[in-house]
Amino acid sequence: MKTRAQAALVIQQVLDQGQSLSAVLPAAQEKVAPRDRALLQELCYGTLRWLPRLDAAVSEMMDKPLKNKSRIFHYLILVGLYQLIYTRIPAHAAVAETVNAVKLLKGTSLRGLINGVLRNFQRSAEVILLRIDRVPSIRLGHPEWLTKRLRQAYPEDWEFIMEANNQRPPMWIRNNSQRQSREQMLARMAEVGINAVAGEEGEDCILLERPCDVTKLPGFETGDCSVQDGAAQQAARLLDPQPGEWVLDACAAPGGKTAHLLELQPALAGVVAVDADENRLKRVQENLDRIGLTARVIHGDASTPDLWWPEGQFDRILLDAPCSATGVIRRHPDIKWLRRDQDIRELAELQCRILNALWAKLKSGGTLLYATCSVLPEENRDQIRAFLADTKDARLVPLHEQDNPDCPGRQFLPGEAEMDGFYYAKLIKQ
Secondary structure, three states, X not given: OHHHHHHHHHHHHHHHHOOOHHHHHHHHHOOOOXXXXXXXXXXXXXXXXXXXXXXXXXXXXOOOOOOHHHXXXXXXXXXXXXXXXXXXXXXXXXXXXXXXXXXXXXXXXXXXXXXXXXXHHHHHHHHHHHHHOOOHHHHOOOOHHHHHHHHHHOOOOHHXXXXXXXXXXXOEEEEOOOOOOHHHHHHHHHHOOOOEEEOOOOOOEEEEOOOOOHHHOOOOOOOOEEEOOOOOOHHHHHHOOOOOOEEEEEOOOOOHHHHHHXXXXXXXXXXXXXXXXXXXXXXXXXXHHHHOOOOEEXXXXXXXXXXXXXXXXXXXXXXXXXXXXXXXXXXXXXXXXXXXXXXXXXXXXXXXXXHHHHHOOEEEEEEEEEEEOOOOHHHOHHHXXXXXHHOOOEEEEOOOOOOEOOEXXXXXXXXXXXXXXXXXEEEEEO
């Protein structure tokens, strides 16, 4: 009962107040029994993942939507429907617990309505779902604007991408090659009962058979391994830092790539990690401290580097640009509802400003790796194509056999090799 009420409140905070799920869920989990925290997470993530389908189902059964102060009970109904459609919770228990949560949310007068809607769905689920699933954006659980963009950009793969966005994400580990080989780490994990395999896309990648608590990973607290998706692990090796070089990690929080750069090349002259979010910078320092690494962590805006770095130029720059995060929706389903269509142009303009500003901080002959966790061309290949056209001393380094100026860089799609959606383009300053 309490778990369902908290789930409805979390959904309300995300959808009505625009707060991120990762920001509000931990506080809600503290309000339920420890044994119910995983269920609360499942209800919140699942309801946001399948929001259009759940909303459409409610519309099929209710002539007038619940609004204003009663809106919380609409979200409670969504939580109830999610249980009936997507979980193994017995239907009678899902309905009873959801209806009982009405009392905690102080809406006793709506108890009969909510019970009636859920019971009605039980009787007519097959017919209702068949009818609403005729609309692709509803069937695949995405906002219409994003569905349209994905169909335009990926006419053959758009459904694959949207289906991948709705899967539960796997857990990837980055082995610290300064401490042990990947084979040794896999053996250590096997000894404690964690089944895993070597990832195909990198020498440090390890893919777990199923997610686990990080405290169970051997050597995690001392920096022998870190949690980082396989696609994000490509950044350090693609940048390829060399001994004695100065490296900038721009937009560095939470610091996974900063740490990987130092693990990969401990003989660097130095690494500067900068981010505009002062609170998230704390995560960068925490990650460095856990592993025992040192970098200069700076609070600053990557689009105005002269304000925080007047000391000269860098040999290599990793620009993990602010983006729509449409490549990591499976990890953060609230992205679908917190982003808006107009955000994409604004983000592309910001990326352009940062890219041009940091190019001036790159030495002649230096390397800049542009990265996003987006799958939208406006933020990726179109951005780099425009930059190459406007920047005469920039040369594209092919990352795979199909790389060309008309479609530059490497785009990983969500679910490809079990990884998140990610984009990379490698540029040399001539």
